[in-house]
Amino acid sequence: MLKKIYLLLLIFPLTCLGMELPKESVVAGGVVNVLLLEANKPAPVAHFLDKRVLVINDRGWWLAVVGIPLDTKAGRYDLKVKTAKKPMKFRITVKPKKYPEQHLTIKNKRMVNPNPVDLAKIKADRVILSKALSTWSKQAIIDFSFKPPVEGRLSSRFGLRRFFNKQEKNPHSGLDIAAPTGTKIKAPATAKVINTGSYYYSGNAVFLDHGQGLITGYFHLNKINVKIGDMVKQGDILGTVGSTGRVTGPHLHWNVYLNGTKVDPALFIAKDIPRLAAKNKKKKSKK
Ligand SMILES: [Zn+2]
Structure with a gap:
């Protein structure tokens, strides 16, 4: 067999x-x-x-x-x-894979070394987030026809080993798409809003359930335009790009979860990646 x-x-x-x-x-x-x-x-x-x-x-x-x-x-x-x-x-x-290193400087030192009050908030956030991420809905049909949530510049890839102010922190768990504050963030596919909130590192965030443990997360939003329980279809506005939480500038940090683990979002929009990455090259050559 x-x-x-x-x-x-x-x-x-x-x-x-x-x-x-x-x-x-x-x-x-x-x-x-x-x-x-x-x-x-x-x-x-x-x-x-x-x-x-x-x-x-x-x-x-x-x-x-x-x-x-x-x-x-x-x-x-x-x-x-x-x-x-x-x-x-x-x-x-x-197979083995070595992700590159990325070194960033964060001006707000509490975002790198949180104080006891911040740590309490981080702990409380974790409880809420792990509950949202453990969502399992049984639906048989899953819409995998993802479109990029923001039409912007691919600024940081998934998996980078991250150093904030020279201290090694958790690796980069999502894909960063940089765009001006206020740029619309769109649902990549049909899904249900399972969580919205304001979190210490993620800032204003939205989580979508696509079914059977496929969950997506949208971080650092300026504004949130949806509420828990909303059904969204591809292209519906979730909110706008901002710089809330731990950031170096306005961008969308996009997470994709499968079986309770973060995976590379680029795999879900593979044919769009060259276009978004090309915008990054243009920006770099302008400098
Ligand atoms: Zn990010």
């Missing part, structure tokens, strides 16, 4: 199947799409590193879209799958 699947994979790469899926990158912080079994069987339940994984029916096959945590070491891991009959395991080989 497995041999058959591998053979099929060789003959029909997933990109040829038609459905828009995130681009594969089997590295820490990447995404891997795994064909599980034919969809004439009941939907299987898949777990990766003990976290429930998104499973969709993609043209007659159950397919798992798996997020690989940024702190995953290169090596072999199992995707564990429960089916109506016997449990199955699919081997995922995570």
